[in-house]
Amino acid sequence: MNRLAGVTSPYLLQHADNPVDWWPWGPEAFEEAKRRDVPVLLSVGYSACHWCHVMAHESFEDEGTAAYLNEHFVSVKVDREERPDVDAVYMEAVQAATGQGGWPMTVFMTPDGEPFYFGTYFPPEARHGTPAFREVLEGVHRAWTDRRDEVGEVAGKITRDLAERELTIGDTGAPTEETQALALLQLTRDVDPASGWFRGDTKFPPSMVVEFLLRHQARTGSVAAREMAEGLCGAMARSSLYDQLGGGFHRYVLTPATGGPLIPHFEKMLYDNALLCRAYAHLWRSTGSDLARRVALETADFMVRELRTPEGGFASALDADSEQEAPDGARPQQGGGRHVEGAYYVWTPAQLSAALGDEDAALAAAHYGVTEDGTFEHGSSVLRLPQESGPVDADRIASIEARLRAAREERERPGRDDKVVAAWNGLAIAALAETGALFDRPDLVDRATEAADLLVRVHMDETARLTRTSKDGRAGTNTGVLEDYADVAEGFLALAAVTGEGAWLEFAGFLLDLVLDRFTGEGGALYDTAHDAERLIRRPQDPTDNATPSGWTAAAGALLSYAAHTGSEAHRAAAEGALGVVKALGPRVPRFIGWGLATAEALLDGPREIAVVGDAADPAFQELRRTALAATAPGAVLAVGAPDGEEFPLLKDRPLVAGGPAAYVCRHFTCDAPVTDPVELRRRL
Incomplete structure (x- = not known):
């Protein structure tokens, strides 16, 4: 066991048995690097990351590679979900240097934390223009030993460049009608009307854009906004992004190089499902769509069934991989072992027949798009609803689904990352509270309340400051970042509205007062970390929405709602100032500031x-x-x-x-x- 044995992060614990002498992030690791005069290898990933598992099997479990690392480096392993600030700072450097990013993220840096060489996944042998990991290690070691001055110059320049990237939005003012109209126009140009998806080979669920479209339609009556929202939600729900048997959404889907049905990246994240559950509930509220109702409720039930922890919170994710043999020879994970990507979710015609019998298997294959040549690998298919089907025997389909679920339960289940992340639980609380209220499901409101209780008991101290993570009811050591304060406040505000319990409004106020006190900058700017947080090579700051609302836009939304509840001019002014970034970015990159645009709709309406x-x-x-x-x-x-x-x-x-x-x-x-x-x-x- 290495130094990770005593941590709470499931991702770090996955590496506790590695022969690599891992250190958790902290000053001790950098002091050790200074004492030994060696560079630091920073490896950042997360539990549900498929390629993180691949690199672990191929390199970090290899005795020879580990021995070389232990001799020439101090190796630091970081869970990006526990330390989004560390991830954000060094990912910015990776993207600036290489033009791309991703996980696992691999960064070599000086004992002062200054980065000088970057990458993501490195294979054990060179392939497709990517050098072998051992070659990279040897090259970095030679540079550190023989060209130290050059390494120092590169590291210093990169660090200075990062430090100068302070985001200022100036006196742009709050978003206007024109801002919103131009954003909608740009989205109209980005969407493929034939498929309903946004263009691009990699398709992430645009939950925050859907929220903007629904709010814009409600405020203006825009038919284009409503149709785009319905098209996006219909495309997601009928594709392999959505688990047609168990409910819930995978992380993203890819367009195969040869064309054909989309292929998911199979991990299931709490944040995606919380955001999408809420979006589909709101779509039903706007349109009465039966599909939206079904998906909202199935996704809520998935979160409660699969992600709820014994303490009442919600776990972070389900892995993409299962520890089992591949069905019908499907690809095992590179690097050996029994991890198989997507094996829990895919089916072959033979597997359908074994579970259902030939007659119902034929109906299931037609209904879900299962073919002999498969839509995934080695004849396996991911279930989807390939087109609007004609009349179906609903009872027969329900029987088929029940038997397929039972058969799937016999398979080895994907691993679960059991840590509770404050921000993502805030998103889940809002989704479950509103979905429960809209569909008369008080059990969902109860689950939201229990998760909120956990956050108050375990994640909030006597000053209302937040701890970002907990596991097994025990708070972690990492302090909350802006998105934690904002998303938890958002969840508490939704719970206050649904339950009529004013204590949740009071808790939200505590958190948002800390946002005003500890996270604000000049001219409406917000920072991802508090002014008294650990000092990194730069203070992270990013207003753009990615997989979740940015802390910046989430804070703007929660501040605006709290101001509407209380009449607080200070909170409203802070929200309006923060939304200046939407006026700057909304017309140009609306897909990356969807929650900001949604919040701007509330501002324009009052709210x-x-x-x-x-x-x-x-x-x-x-x-x-x-x-x-x-x-x-x-x-x-x-x-x-x-x-x-x-x-x-x-x-x-x-x-x-x-x-x-x-x-x-x-x-x-x-x-x-x-x-x-x-x-x-x-x-x-």
Whole structure:
């Protein structure tokens, strides 16, 4: 066992038995490198990363490679999900130097943390223009030994260049109608109308763009926005990105070089599924789509069934690989072992027949696009719904699905990364709370509440500061970054609206006050780390949305919602200042600032503030509450409770009407006349 044996990260623990003498990130590793006068190898990955497992099997489990590393380097292993700040800083250097990035990320640096040589995955033998890992190690060692001055110059220049990349947005002002219209126009140019997907060989789920499109349609009535949202969601739900048997979404899909059906990268991440669950629930709210309802509920049930931890939180991910033999000879992971990418999810015609019998197997093959030559590898297929099918025997299909699920349960399951990440649990809380409320599933609201309770008990200290991760109910040592504070606040705000419990609004306020105090810069700028966080070679700062909302745009959204709940001008001003970046980037790269654009829609709409007052046991009150929860007004906030309820500022001075329940629709705490009729309330929303 090496120095990783005592950590909590499942990814680091996967390397605890390596012959490499790994160090966790920390000052001790860099002090050791200085003492020995050797460079540092930084290897960054995450538990569900397929190619991280590949490189581990090929190189880090190899005794010869490990011996060379141990002699000539101090090797540091980082879980990017625990330390997104470390990952962001060095990934920026990798991308600047090589034009691309990815994981595993491999960085060689001085004992002062200054990078000088970069890469991602390196194979054990040179292939396709990529040098062998051992060749890289030997080359770096020679450079460090024989050309130290040159290495120092390169490292110093890279570090200075990174330090100068301070993002300033100037006095651009908040996004305007023109900003949003230009963003929609650019998205229209990027989408392929034939498939519904955005163009490009690699297709990631654009959940945050869908949220923007739905909000834009609700505010403006844009038919183009609605049709694009429906096309994107339909394409995702019918493709192999979506697990047609178990619910939930894989990380992304690739277009095969030879054409044909899309092939998924099979890991399932909590953040993707939380964001997509919420997006499909909102699509149903806007359109009444049966497909959207099914996918939202199946995805919520997947998260609860597969990712919920015994402590009530949600685990980070399921691996892409399973430890088993490949079905019908499908490709085992390079480097040996029994890890097989996607083996849990793919089927051959023979496997369908074994599970269903020949007659139902033929129906299943036609329904899910399973062919003899396969859509994956070695005759295996990933289940999909290749086209709008005609009439089907729903009961027969349900029976087929139940038997296929039972057969799949006999397979070795993918591994699970059990760490609880605060930010991603915040996203899950928001998704489950709203999905439970919209579809009358109080069990989902209960699961959201339990996850929120865990975050308060384990991740928040007496000052409300957040710890980023926990495992088995034990808090990790890594402090929260901006996305943790913002996404947890977002989840708490959603839970407050759904449950009517003002404590969640109060907790959100604690977190957002810390955002204002510790993460803000000049001119509306935000940083990913607090001003008193560990000092890296640069303070990370990125407003663009990628797999999740950036901390920057997530904070803007939560600050705006909190301001709408409380009337706080300080929080609203901070939100408006942060949204200046949307005005700068939205018309040019809307696919990478989707949550910022969605938040801008809320700003342009008000957002609307809804207060429903009355007796919670009164059916008329419940009907008004259900109508308010179903509001499509962008970013609308909701407070429910007794008149003048102290927990929600929106309820103050909102009396009953003729002794009965009433709803108030407001902007900036200025309200229209109260309504008692749900139909009239729906018209105003």
